[in-house]
Amino acid sequence: MDRDTRAETVAVVGMGAVGTALAGALAAAGHDVVACGRRPLDRIEVTDGTGADAVTSTYPVRWVATPDDVGAAALTVLATKIHDTPAVADWLAALTAHGGHVVAAQNGVDHVERIGPLVTAEVVPALVYTNVERTGLGAVRTRRTDRDLVVPDTASAEPAVALLEGTRLAVERSADFRTAAWRKMLTNVSANPITALTGRRVEVLTEQPVAELAMRVLREAVAVGRAEGAHLDDADAREVLAWLQALAPGSTTSMLQDREAGRPLEHDGLTATVVRLGDRHGIDVAANRSLLALLSAVSP
Secondary structure: OOOOOOOOOOEEEEEOHHHHHHHHHHOOOOOEEEEEEOOOOEEEEEEEEOHOOEEEEEEOOOOOOHHHHHHOEEEEEEOOOOHHHHHHHHHHHOOOOOOEEEOOOOOOOOOHHHHHOOOOOEEEEEEHHHEEEEOOOOEEEEEEOOEEEEEEEEOHHHHHHHHHOOOOOOOOOOOHHHHHHHHHHHHHHHHHHHHHHHHHOOHHHHHHHHHHHHHHHHHHHHHHHHHHHOOHHHHHHHHHHHHHHHHOOOOOHHHHHHHHHHHOOOOHHHHHHHHHHHHHHHOHHHHHHHHHHHHHHOOO
């Protein structure tokens, strides 16, 4: 293990791209990782980087098929898409029957409100910045950024945060998590819809007409975030777009991967949230509303 952290049993619900990447990091740190889901897995494969510099590592996991087969876990990682959360309520109830912590590695800005009623555990939101691409069942490719996870800097989250910090992940603590969540929301409501609708990876955001559209989307989301209590301004919109444009070539988004695979898109928890809250606060969100209409039309 990278740090002096006692090995724990960690259950991962949602073994998609993000869930598999986090499972790999936790297994590499010596934890007993339980993969929860329908498809059998006894090992996972994580490739860091691309080309000649890529390094592939394989880690063992324990697979359980139903909530009846799993006991309580010290830590549960929830890595499903927002709209799939209700479908795993039985898993969450079983895993948190005796308390513990749930790391909600999901998009959105309402992790605690959305997941809290489903568990008897402390919900710790985690904003995922690592760019992860699923390459097969139990296999992912990661493109590391300047940070991997952003988590709340609170005493109640400490046990889960300490466990995550004992891995190879770069974990950043935020004292103003509301603002941090909205900053992450900015990346999601711009890059996700535009890549999914164009069928192209993040390089599309460097093209001038697309960049101008992304900036309109971002400025609307900044206004909504400020109305919701986040400390954001126009500089945040510019910085987020610049960060997205500087991502490694070939970086993808979760929504583009879902569209390519014919899966439902996560627009209701992202773009629709900006539109709904914008309407509540009387903010013009025309660009986000247009993207939402198109996403609704193409989502299975």
